[in-house]
Amino acid sequence: MKPSVETPGTAGKPKALLQRVAEGGRKPVGFVLNGQPLTALAGDTVLTAVLTHSARLRFSEFSGEPRAGFCLMGACQDCWVATESGKRLRACGTFIEEGMRLVTGAEGLA
Numbered sequence: 001m002k003p004s005v006e007t008p009g010t011a012g013k014p015k016a017l018l019q020r021v022a023e024g025g026r027k028p029v030g031f032v033l034n035g036q037p038l039t040a041l042a043g044d045t046v047l048t049a050v051l052t053h054s055a056r057l058r059f060s061e062f063s064g065e066p067r068a069g070f071c072l073m074g075a076c077q078d079c080w081v082a083t084e085s086g087k088r089l090r091a092c093g094t095f096i097e098e099g100m101r102l103v104t105g106a107e108g109l110a
């Protein structure tokens with residue numbers, strides 16, 4: 001299984017796809033991504049919460065390539081992730097919740 005925050009060409013250094021540049025004053029929300037405790041901000045979507053820590057949301061079930069959503073508005077179906085219990089979530093249309101436990105590898109969407 002690939003590490004959740006791996007990005008090709010970064011020599012093992014995690015690189016997030018999204019960077020917060022304008023605000024950070026909202027309440028912190030703790031969640032777990034692939035077993036790693038992380039923090040998002042209240043009002044973040046799951047997509048934002050994950051991509052501020054990772055370069056991808058999931059791997060394509062067809063090509064195996066990393067995916068990070070496409071439309072960001074609930075239309076393309078490219079942002080499915082799962083909870084550790086197996087519930088599927090559309091990351092762009094679901095708000096992060098305290099204690100949410102997410103898996104973004106292909107195994108999470110089996």
Ligand code: FES
Pocket residue numbers: 068069070071072073074075076077078079090091092093
């Ligand atoms: S990014 Fe298109 S449905 Fe979520």
